[in-house]
């Protein structure tokens with residue numbers, strides 16, 4: 265990171281989607297190893313991608329980004345339909361641990377769309393970051409974290425639950441992805457009303473066995489009413505009857521103290 269360019273958001277997004285190969289992959293790796301800022305940005309993009317991949321109202325993709333991404337995926341899949349494609353053979357080298365064999369198409373497409381909409385948000389985050397200079401040095405831990413996020417997104421047995429408001433005009437919504445056996449949870453809220461300074465939203469896992477709701481993260485929406493909770497600390501092995509969101513004091517509460525404003529239950533049979 266010596267005065268040179270940092271990694272582009274597009275490259276970081278492609279890296280997140282594990283769509284980089286060969287020299288590009290190596291260059292990104294090397295840069296990430298040396299550059300805490302880009303590692304931090306990568307961590308944010310991974311969180312954002314995970315959240316945005318669940319978002320319903322996705323934004324249009326600029327043509328260039330779409331083509332570049334699609335051609336990557338085309339290379340990836342090894343499809344032989346396009347004779348004109350410049351799919352140079354990837355040099356054979358020892359496989360890095362992170363490499364995956366296949367990016368599921370639906371997820372990849374969702375991430376591609378989400379990635380294109382990320383520019384503004386990521387820039388805002390970048391500015392905040394440079395101010396805070398919160399530079400985490402624990403690369404390994406971050407990689408493990410992001411790998412877990414991706415694994416959760418891909419897990420066929422993960423429950424995908426839409427949380428909807430009962431009777432509001434603005435219609436705030438939330439979507440949860442929950443893998444009970446591992447206690448892993450992603451939540452994305454949209455159209456949430458802003459709250460007074462001393463208040464925050466709190467997410468709850470409501471166990472199927474009737475025990476008390478488990479706090480699953482405190483969050484505040486951004487200016488556009490969006491918020492996400494990524495991998496809150498949760499005990500593994502707790503099947504959920506439902507998920508709920510309440511308004512609590514800013515630091516969160518151990519038990520829900522307000523009416524549930526968002527709730528949703530996994531559909532039975534999943």
Ligand SMILES: [Zn+2]
Nearest residue numbers: 270271299302
């Ligand atoms: Zn950098």
